[in-house]
Amino acid sequence: MSNILKNDREVVIPGECLAEGMDYLPGDNTYREGEKIYSKILGLVGVAGRVMKITPLSGPYLPKTGDKIIAQVFDITMSGWRFKTNTAYSAMMNVKDASSRFIKRDEDLSKILAIGDYAVVTITKVTSQNLIDLTMKEPGLHQVSGGRLVKINSQKVPRIIGKQGSMISLIKDKTGCNITVGQNGIVWIKGDSDKELLAEKAVKMIEARSHEEGLTGKMEKFLSGGASQ
Amino acid sequence: MTYTERVDGRKFDELRPMEAKAGVIPNADGSALVKAGKTTAYAAVYGPRELFPRFKQNPKTGIVRCHYGMMPFSGSGERIRPGNSRRSQEIAMVMEKSLNAMIDLSAFPNAVVDIYVDLPQTDAGTRCAAISAASIALADAGIPMKDMISSVAVGEVDGTVVADLSYDEEAYDAIVSDIPVAMTHNTKEITLLQMDGEISKENLMKALEMAKVGTETVYELQMKALKEKFSRSD
Numbered sequence: 001m002s003n004i005l006k007n008d009r010e011v012v013i014p015g016e017c018l019a020e021g022m023d024y025l026p027g028d029n030t031y032r033e034g035e036k037i038y039s040k041i042l043g044l045v046g047v048a049g050r051v052m053k054i055t056p057l058s059g060p061y062l063p064k065t066g067d068k069i070i071a072q073v074f075d076i077t078m079s080g081w082r083f084k085t086n087t088a089y090s091a092m093m094n095v096k097d098a099s100s101r102f103i104k105r106d107e108d109l110s111k112i113l114a115i116g117d118y119a120v121v122t123i124t125k126v127t128s129q130n131l132i133d134l135t136m137k138e139p140g141l142h143q144v145s146g147g148r149l150v151k152i153n154s155q156k157v158p159r160i161i162g163k164q165g166s167m168i169s170l171i172k173d174k175t176g177c178n179i180t181v182g183q184n185g186i187v188w189i190k191g192d193s194d195k196e197l198l199a200e201k202a203v204k205m206i207e208a209r210s211h212e213e214g215l216t217g218k219m220e221k222f223l224s225g226g227a228s229q
Numbered sequence: 230m231t232y233t234e235r236v237d238g239r240k241f242d243e244l245r246p247m248e249a250k251a252g253v254i255p256n257a258d259g260s261a262l263v264k265a266g267k268t269t270a271y272a273a274v275y276g277p278r279e280l281f282p283r284f285k286q287n288p289k290t291g292i293v294r295c296h297y298g299m300m301p302f303s304g305s306g307e308r309i310r311p312g313n314s315r316r317s318q319e320i321a322m323v324m325e326k327s328l329n330a331m332i333d334l335s336a337f338p339n340a341v342v343d344i345y346v347d348l349p350q351t352d353a354g355t356r357c358a359a360i361s362a363a364s365i366a367l368a369d370a371g372i373p374m375k376d377m378i379s380s381v382a383v384g385e386v387d388g389t390v391v392a393d394l395s396y397d398e399e400a401y402d403a404i405v406s407d408i409p410v411a412m413t414h415n416t417k418e419i420t421l422l423q424m425d426g427e428i429s430k431e432n433l434m435k436a437l438e439m440a441k442v443g444t445e446t447v448y449e450l451q452m453k454a455l456k457e458k459f460s461r462s463d
Contacts, residue, residue: 011455011456011459011460013368013377013451013452013455013456014331014368014373014374014375014376014377015331015374015375015376015377015413015414015415016452017415029373031375033415038375038376038415040333040373040374040375041368041371041372041373041374042368042369042371042455042459043371056371057371057459058258058259058369058370058371059370059371059372060258060276060277060337060371062336087277088276088277088278088279088280088291088337088339088340088341089279089339089340090279128338129288129338129339130337130338130339155371211459211460
C-alpha cells in the first residue's frame with residue numbers, strides 16, 4: 001500500500017514524511033529511508049506523477065550552466081576577470097569570453113571591466129567543486145551601467161519573472177524601465193529615477209508576498225495606482 | 230525522595246512555557262527565537278558563504294561554525310564577561326556536533342554556514358534553547374537537513390526525575406543532575422548528551438524516556454514556528 005501523506009503545494013519542514021510505500025519516488029530535495037520519503041528542506045510539496053519533490057521557499061542560489069546572472073568584478077588576473085556571484089563561490093571569465101572583438105595580448109583589462117563593475121553574464125560551466133566559468137559574449141550580455149541594483153532572495157526569481165515573463169513585462173510596461181533579472185537574485189533596474197524607485201518597490205513587494213496567489217493582478221493595481229501619482 | 234513538588238509548581242514531566250518564532254532577524258539568511266521560561270535564545274544563520282581562513286576549507290563538504298554567547302546582562306545580576314570563554318567554546322562545539330549530524334552540505338564544498346546564537350536572558354537550559362533555535366534558523370535559511378533537531382534538558386532533583394530544569398532546580402540543595410539532550414524527530418537518535426551531577430542507571434533511562442517526550446513537544450513548536458512564517462497569507 002502506497003499513499004501520499006502531504007497535499008500538493010503544502011509547506012513542509014525538513015524531516016517531514018511525504019509518502020509511504022515504494023510506488024513513489026524521491027525527487028529534488030527529498031530522500032528515501034526504508035519505505036518512506038522524507039523532505040530534506042523547507043519548501044512546498046510538488047507531486048509530479050509518481051515523483052515527490054520539494055520547491056524550496058528560501059535558501060542559497062545554486063549555480064547552473066546556462067543561467068544568466070549579474071556579477072561583480074573583484075579581481076583581474078593575467079587571463080581574465082574574477083567575479084563575485086552572490087554565492088559562496090567566485091567565478092572566472094576568460095579574456096576570450098569577454099568580447100567578440102579581438103583583445104590584444106598587452107591590453108589593459110581594467111579598461112574593459114574595472115574592479116567593482118557589474119556585468120550581465122551567462123554561466124558556461126560549473127564543476128563539481130562549484131568552480132564557475134562565465135561568458136559575456138552572447139547577445140544581451142553586457143556591462144551594467146547606471147540604474148540601480150536590487151538584491152532579492154534567489155528562490156523568488158521565478159516569481160519576479162512570472163509565467164512566460166508576465167510579471168516582469170508588466171513592471172516594464174508600467175514603469176518604462178529596463179529590467180534585467182539575474183538568476184542569482186540580483187535585479188538591475190534602469191529608467192527614469194522616479195520610475196526606477198517604483199519598479200524597485202514592486203520587486204521588493206513581490207519578494208515579500210511571493211507565496212500569495214493572483215499576485216500579477218495585485219501588482220497591476222499597485223503599479224497603476226503608483227504610476228499616476 | 231523528598232522532592233515532591235517542583236520549585237515553580239510544574240508537573241515533573243512538564244516543560245517551561247515555550248515560545249518559538251522564525252525569521253526574527255531580517256539581515257540574516259535565516260533566524261529564530263526560542264523562549265523557554267526565563268531563557269531566551271536568538272539564532273541567526275548566514276551562508277553558505279566563502280570560508281576563511283582557507284586552510285579550514287573542506288573540499289568534500291561545507292562545514293558548520295557555531296557561536297554561542299550569553300549577553301553581559303543576561304544572568305541574575307552578576308555581569309557575564311562577554312566574548313569567548315572555556316564554557317562558551319565548549320557549548321559552541323557541542324552545538325556544532327549536534328546540528329552537523331543532520332545537515333547535508335555536500336552541495337557546498339569549501340563553504341561555511343555560520344550559526345550565531347546569543348542569549349539576552351538566561352535561566353538554565355541555554356544550550357538546549359540554543360540548539361532548538363539554531364535548528365529553526367537553519368531550516369528558515371533553506372539549508373538541506375535530513376531532520377530537525379529538538380533539544381530539552383532532563384535530570385534528577387533529590388531522587389525525582391524531572392524535565393526542563395530551571396536554575397532554581399539546578400541549584401537545589403541536594404543531589405541534582407542536569408542532562409541536556411538533543412534528538413532527531415523521526416529516528417529519535419541522540420545528537421547531544423551531556424551530564425552534570427550524578428544519577429542512578431534506572432533514573433537515567435527514565436530521564437531519557439522523558440527527554441523523548443519533551444523533544445517531541447519542542448519539535449511541534451519548531452514546526453509551528455516555521456509553518457507560521459511561510460504560510461501566512463494576507
